[in-house]
Amino acid sequence: MSSRDLLIRGRGITKVFGYGAAKTTAVDTVDFDFHKGEIISIVGESGSGKTTLAKIIMGLLKESGGSIDYKGQPRVLRRHADRKKYWKDIQAIFQDPFSSFNLFQRVEKLLLSCIRLQGLKLTKDEQFNKMKEACSFVNLKFEELYNKYPFELSGGQMQRLMIARIFMLHPKVLIADEPTSMVDACSRSTILDMLLKLRDENEMTIIFITHDVGLAYYVSDTIYIMEKGQIVERGPAEDIILNPQHAYTRQLISDVPKIHTAWDLG
Numbered sequence: 041m042s043s044r045d046l047l048i049r050g051r052g053i054t055k056v057f058g059y060g061a062a063k064t065t066a067v068d069t070v071d072f073d074f075h076k077g078e079i080i081s082i083v084g085e086s087g088s089g090k091t092t093l094a095k096i097i098m099g100l101l102k103e104s105g106g107s108i109d110y111k112g113q114p115r116v117l118r119r120h121a122d123r124k125k126y127w128k129d130i131q132a133i134f135q136d137p138f139s140s141f142n143l144f145q146r147v148e149k150l151l152l153s154c155i156r157l158q159g160l161k162l163t164k165d166e167q168f169n170k171m172k173e174a175c176s177f178v179n180l181k182f183e184e185l186y187n188k189y190p191f192e193l194s195g196g197q198m199q200r201l202m203i204a205r206i207f208m209l210h211p212k213v214l215i216a217d218e219p220t221s222m223v224d225a226c227s228r229s230t231i232l233d234m235l236l237k238l239r240d241e242n243e244m245t246i247i248f249i250t251h252d253v254g255l256a257y258y259v260s261d262t263i264y265i266m267e268k269g270q271i272v273e274r275g276p277a278e279d280i281i282l283n284p285q286h287a288y289t290r291q292l293i294s295d296v297p298k299i300h301t302a303w304d305l306g
């Protein structure tokens with residue numbers, strides 16, 4: 041990928057929580073380069089710092105050290121207007137969909153807020169069609185859901201609704217932190233396919249966070265392996281999975297029987 045397409049660049053990103061004996065370095069001098077239309081997986085076991093890194097990239101958590109460039113310029117999030125502008129471009133789906141929604145807002149209002157966020161002036165009919173289109177993209181029926189509250193939906197429906205929001209907002213960057221954690225295997229591949237379709241249609245950059253190296257191989261162009269806050273290995277997905285250089289990567293791969301088998305056969 042050419043440097044022309046470089047969208048987000050991080051250097052030396054570090055996050056330290058707490059002080060003294062309770063100090064944890066959750067993210068430790070991490071470098072990254074994410075390009076337009078690229079799907080990146082960040083893979084590591086529980087507690088390796090994936091969500092902390094995601095929150096820093098999102099601008100929800102302030103880094104203790106390092107710098108981030110966005111579109112070739114240092115990222116500035118000091119003023120409310122700066123953050124508003126940045127969050128128009130970058131959206132996230134987190135592990136727990138319940139934490140992402142206002143629980144007292146019905147589905148219709150929730151989707152209407154996406155239209156408002158984009159500053160679109162639409163007629164009632166146009167609004168209805170847009171919400172309907174977004175729901176059918178994720179195989180949900182707007183007519184059945186519009187009047188419901190988030191807590192009246194299943195975990196899988198909530199996760200799909202989050203993707204419907206992304207469909208409406210079409211951000212430049214999507215951070216998906218374990219977006220399939222609450223669904224069965226069948227819905228999981230549907231959700232992944234929806235994300236891939238969004239990338240193909242909108243040239244969206246997707247940062248996919250998971251502890252499942254098999255999933256990462258399936259969806260991503262590039263894999264970053266994270267261990268104890270550090271990126272220990274990064275490269276094209278094929279190289280990382282078929283020719284891992286780091287012991288920790290080999291261990292993650294050996295925990296996935298499916299890949300192992302495909303490997304032996306190949």
Ligand SMILES: Nc1ncnc2c1ncn2[C@@H]1O[C@H](COP(=O)(O)OP(=O)(O)OP(=O)(O)O)[C@@H](O)[C@H]1O
Binds near residue numbers: 084089092093
């Ligand atoms: N707000 C916080 N205050 C103190 N420590 C934190 C905070 N958030 C995360 N940590 C610590 O930072 C480390 C990394 O946590 P993080 O949530 O980023 O891991 P993760 O890779 O996303 O794990 P998982 O796969 O379980 O979601 C952990 O040791 C965690 O306890």
Ligand SMILES: [Mg+2]
Binds near residue numbers: 090091092135217
């Ligand atoms: Mg996490």
